[in-house]
Amino acid sequence: MNALVTGVSAAGGLVFGDGIEIIVHRLGERRPLDRPWWRCEVCEAPATGVGQVPVLRVVARRRGCPSCAAPFKQTYRPAVLAALGALVLGAFAVRFGADVVLAAYAVFGLSMLAISAVDLERWIIPNHIIYPTLALLIPLFVIASAVDDRWGALGRAAASGAAAFAGFYLLHVAVPKGMGFGDVRLSGVIGLATGWLGYGHAFVAFFAGFVLGSLVGLVVIVVTGGDRKSRIPFGPFLAAGAIFSVIWGNPVAHALFHRTV
Numbered sequence: 001m002n003a004l005v006t007g008v009s010a011a012g013g014l015v016f017g018d019g020i021e022i023i024v025h026r027l028g029e030r031r032p033l034d035r036p037w038w039r040c041e042v043c044e045a046p047a048t049g050v051g052q053v054p055v056l057r058v059v060a061r062r063r064g065c066p067s068c069a070a071p072f073k074q075t076y077r078p079a080v081l082a083a084l085g086a087l088v089l090g091a092f093a094v095r096f097g098a099d100v101v102l103a104a105y106a107v108f109g110l111s112m113l114a115i116s117a118v119d120l121e122r123w124i125i126p127n128h129i130i131y132p133t134l135a136l137l138i139p140l141f142v143i144a145s146a147v148d149d150r151w152g153a154l155g156r157a158a159a160s161g162a163a164a165f166a167g168f169y170l171l172h173v174a175v176p177k178g179m180g181f182g183d184v185r186l187s188g189v190i191g192l193a194t195g196w197l198g199y200g201h202a203f204v205a206f207f208a209g210f211v212l213g214s215l216v217g218l219v220v221i222v223v224t225g226g227d228r229k230s231r232i233p234f235g236p237f238l239a240a241g242a243i244f245s246v247i248w249g250n251p252v253a254h255a256l257f258h259r260t261v
């Protein structure tokens with residue numbers, strides 16, 4: 001049963017991870033999510049043949065548009081998103097098994113990937129992804145709480161989300177250039193989703209995000225010759241910390257606090 005759940009979840013992660021490219025690209029260009037979904041960015045000719053297949057579409061994109069020969073700006077990103085989607089959702093399925101809450105974390109994982117891709121490219125955390133994510137997550141967590149009478153988890157999720165939002169809001173006010181308001185909204189979503197698993201998980205998520213962001217930030221400063229102005233987007237690190245905590249939060253929180261939290 002669990003092997004089946006993991007397989008289905010990983011396959012879903014692959015297909016939806018691949019599809020995230022459309023959301024990331026169109027939202028970035030401020031264009032509607034209209035059909036044909038996979039098409040040339042210049043002449044709008046729809047993708048044909050292998051260009052319609054997840055992951056394999058890299059082959060077609062490397063060749064450019066079959067109609068006008070224009071190159072694709074993001075040749076590999078759909079395949080990277082598909083691979084990460086399969087990995088993350090597969091790992092979540094191993095973690096949760098056939099638990100109803102897996103649906104909430106599948107949405108959360110895909111949303112974190114989409115937000116990271118947009119933030120890496122354009123330095124924004126789009127409300128057009130944050131708000132639909134919340135609109136899906138909240139009812140999914142309510143359903144998961146109702147099914148197994150886990151209302152305490154829902155309370156911790158709400159408290160963690162509010163606390164993370166408030167904490168990052170203070171950071172944003174203190175250092176507006178270091179922390180955008182998009183990061184504040186994102187932290188609220190991460191606090192909510194990791195807090196459902198426990199306060200320790202929320203702590204591990206942000207702790208891991210800050211450690212990872214600081215390490216990469218240091219490397220960037222060293223590589224660019226000590227220029228402290230060389231900034232990096234923070235969203236992907238918060239997202240990575242959150243995914244890390246959903247998968248490994250239990251053992252890490254246990255090691256940190258010497259008890260299950």
Ligand SMILES: [Zn+2]
Nearest residue numbers: 040043065068
């Ligand atoms: Zn074209």
